[in-house]
Amino acid sequence: MTKQEALFSYCLRLGDNSLILGHRLSEWSSKAPIIEEDLALTNMALDLIGRSVAILKYAAEVEGKGHTEDDLAYRRPERKFYNNLLVEQPNGDFAVTIVRQFFNSTFEYLLYEELMKSKDETLAGIAAKTIKEIKYHLRHATDWMLRLGDGTPESHLRAQKALNDMWMFTDELFEMNEVDEILIKEGITVDLNMLKANWSKKINEVILESTLTVPTSTFMQTGSRQGIHSEYLGYIIAEMQYLQRAYPNAKW
Template sequence: MASLPPIDLPPGATGAGAFDAQAAETDGGVLFDHLLRLGDDSLILGQRLGEWTGHAPSVEVDLSLANIALDLIGQATHFLNYAGEIEGKGRDGDALAFHRDVLDFRNCWLVEQPNGDFAQTMARQLLFSTWQKSLFEALKGSADRTISAVAEKAVKEVSYHQELAAEWVIRLGDGTDESRRRMQDGLDWMWRFVPELFDMDEATAFLAARGIGADVAALRADYDRRIDAVLAEATLDRPRDQRPILGGRRGHHSEHLGHLLCTMQFLPRTYPDATW
């Protein structure tokens, strides 16, 4: 990714826009923001995968995708409940999931990308789960005991997600002409969202230095090795690096996230007292 030139800003420009989220000013604020990132990644991808329910290529694949979705939503519940505790304003995981607007979400761009066809969904899953597995392996050693406990449980789930996605990427890549073309297209679509996963912004560096967060930049070399191994077996080409797309961690999102939230948040916002 480092091969791309940075964007030159004109003199006097800060690179920050009117919709940029303010950087957290307290340690608790940084931790809250970090927990939103962890929780929102899992929540949004879980919701995306849930869209396949009833539409997957077979009933077995339907269940595979729903199982992954439920694992992810379970992780989100832990991280967002804890985020609510750290924030101390009486919000729980549900309040954070269903009563925040799009600019307040801190997930990466990769997870909010549309499902596309099954190949595109599997490309996203491989690229995300491979990263999330390394992340949680690192977070198992977090100085924050809640984060380390959730990571320890979740890493087993995510290992399975990564293996399943790799199996499908290999079969579709090394399959028919059509499956190969679709798999390559799916990878090409998702590839530009990978650099964001390894972006060390100030908050990430702050928490990594305190042993609470992970040094995500350090995970990149291992990630590339793992992805390359799968692509080699799938006989797929590693996509060309494009200009990275960043900003999800600061509240900038693609147009897709708002639509996803409409569906996800509609019911609890319209019927706040609904239970089931």
């Protein structure tokens, strides 16, 4: 694998994580529990989709085959998507959405803080932009973890169930392959193992303060680095790509 191929693949991973989570959050539009949350979740969806546009545009540039960010979003089959399994999981109840966001935003905060120092200027620039937004996302998710965990018996129960259900998707966030190896050597990305201890520490603090329990299960799901996904991604792609598949190059 060349450096260029590795960078392309890495940009797809970053871009797909933003795109798919952005799509998931946008599903809350008009049906969040309260109007403030309708605004919050869709605002965050917008940040994430905006970030994916920037990253996929760069991915297309690195690939050098004349594709655009739209080609990459709307014409790629499911097996060529490299987002983490966590972000494609269905919204579930509000607790599931918050726990998914909390795990992911804590991870993104640590990752993008490192990417700001990347030797790749474009990625460093996007990271500097996006870290400001991630701070808001993380604060939002953390506030809700505390309120749900330390709220009513019902919200506590649901938050704990969501933690337990989402837990098996957390190890994969830190999984690395040849792409990471090549880019770490180039100073473009960071060794994800180095983020893990800090991630665990941060989420443990919030979970304990929320009066919830950190799951102990060691069974973990994996697959997305090879493009193998849970059943849910296919449905997202089908909905997202329908128009461009049915009417190629349609514009409006």
